[in-house]
Amino acid sequence: MLTYRKAAVLGLFILAAVYLLHSSHSTAASRATLADNQKLDFETSKQQPKTTGVPPSSEKPSRPYPPPRKASNTKDSAQQPLTEVVTTSLRDRLQYQFPYDRAGKFPAYIWQTWKYTPASGDFGETFRPAEASWSELHPGFVHEVVTDDAAVYLLKHLYASVPEVVDAYASLPLPVMKADFFRYLILLARGGIYTDIDTTALRSTTDWIPSEVPRSTFGLVIGIEADPDREDWRDWYSRRIQFCQWTIQAKPGHPVLRDIVANITEETMRMRKKGILKDKKMDKSIVEFTGPALWTDTIFAYLNDPTYFKMEGSKNITWETFTGMEAAKKVGDVVVLPITSFSPGVQQMGAKDPEDPMAFVKHDFEGTWKPESERVKPVIE
Template sequence: MLTFRKAAVLAVFVLTAVYLLHSSHSTAASRATLADNQKLDFETSKQQPKTTGVPPSSEKPLRPYPPPRQASNTQDLAQQPLTEVVTTSLRDRLQYQFPYDRAGKFPAYIWQTWKYTPASGDFGETFRPAEASWSELHPGFVHEVVTDDAAVYLLKHLYASVPEVLEAYTSLPLPIMKADFFRYLILLARGGIYTDIDTTAIRSTTDWIPSEVPRSTFGLVIGIEADADREDWRDWYSRRIQFCQWTIQAKPGHPVLRDVVANITEETLRMKKKGILMEKKMDKSIVEFTGPALWTDTIFTYLNDPTYFKMEGSKNVTWETFTGMEVAKKVGDVVVLPITSFSPGVQQMGAKEPDDPMAFVKHDFEGTWKPESERVKPVIE
């Protein structure tokens, strides 16, 4: 006789048997599916072209290292090459991160640096008219006055993928060196106009270059700071022709900016490793390290580099190419403005007055990076 107890035991036995049979079938199906997927992954991976991680030598380089491959297991992941980023040169990585498009537009940015923003009560009345002149003559531009503290965070955002550049910037021992470095860094990454806080805009940048010169044919606009026409010029300037860096207009990624950023980064880290990255121990002057001497040398090196363009007759570009200029001159993709354009009113070296048609920016030579007691006007004879 089938009692209630026996019926309950029998029911449990039947349910257990059904569950075991179903689990066995599901496991076998899962294994078959997994095997098929692994086979598909392997066949797909064989069809993928191999990449070397070396960027081609072209005007618009590709990524200097390939994106990580999706590994099918831990062993494959461990075998992926990890040295490509390290072995790619700093200049190549900067070129990838900030590509240069000569035919592109000049970004509508105006960059300045100061201890305070114009919204701060501590900004001071001295620089307000000068700062305002840039916004007044460029109403459609984004005008940013970046404080020293904000500059660090901005550069961390822009150069996160190039950590040695950030290390170099934060390691520089003097404010003037960081101010020099910042102008190159912001123009390389974003382009536009950098101008010192003690400069006054006389004419809009849209009037700097004659309209018949296509904007798609140049990517850097610079001015002459010194056209030293005296025998003792070495006592006053570092170069016979010296380009100013208090006002620069550029398209992002320009090779001159890339080279000057790489140079400062490499020299900073070299001196840091050597233990001489201190004000009185450096083996370079500020002018040669981050200032107008380095800027001038980098420009001349670029203008004579056949990798970018060749001059007619293979004649080298020297100071003689620019001495005595009274109008703009285009060399390759660089437009050089005469001394009057960014240094009107200095009453020497052929510079004309601020009301001259070629006067675009007036520099007050405040030496804003110096203590107030050390700021002096330039000597004029």
């Protein structure tokens, strides 16, 4: 028989069991809800865009914001310190970007510049036979006629790592100066042959140098433009021996090209800073700034630089080394061709006819890039 006392004890037991069961269920639900909330917050944070700065003062992040970087004692040896990059000279950066391999091959490129490509109807019939002669005598070569507009994009691509060079090119005030600069720039970066649009190839480049001279021993081929043996030579030419720059063959990275590119870049920036980088305001003539005078001086400086050559005795290489030449002469890694090679038929200074075996390139002296007052004309005696 269930007495009153037994009923009271049983009731208390049931109440205690219900309480304990409810308490346990609430705790589990709370933990589940907390876990779900934390999971949602984590997933939401992954979807939010990353922000910078300090969060609003009303927020109290549970960790430093933004998270601190983990300390490291290791140094990335592959990354050059910024200070070293900034302080490296222009010539050093050009050398790094365009290394010179004297033993390498001359690239099979022919570079020319003009306002239009041969495919354009505006190219001009005057230059078509001359332009075609280079392709005909060099069938395995890549022959490019680069327009003014294309030159800008090409140089931006080639000299992206040396932006001041591109800046200098864009800053030059006259087309003739850009034309001068372009030939040095394209040969430094890619090598091959640069030749003016008004030149005609008479013989293939394979015939320019005697076969007994190994191609692995030289990296620059130039010709004499002027060898004026007369008292008034200064009225006609800038140097007693003047090397022509309408036709040049080079391996990429040659130090002469590197030096002249650096020189023009530095002088451009200097004159721009002084506010004189304008036509008729510059403190240098075009011939001295970008033309054959600078080209000639750079070559002589290179040939007399003990960094590159071990000279016998103390005698410098001067114009006397090359005056009166009738055959190719190799000095260091530079081959100099006589005046007949690139200037046949000028009827002076010992130059012979275009039919001569040493005549390789005929220049028509059109002066397409240079103003009449700046063009160095051949003297007819």
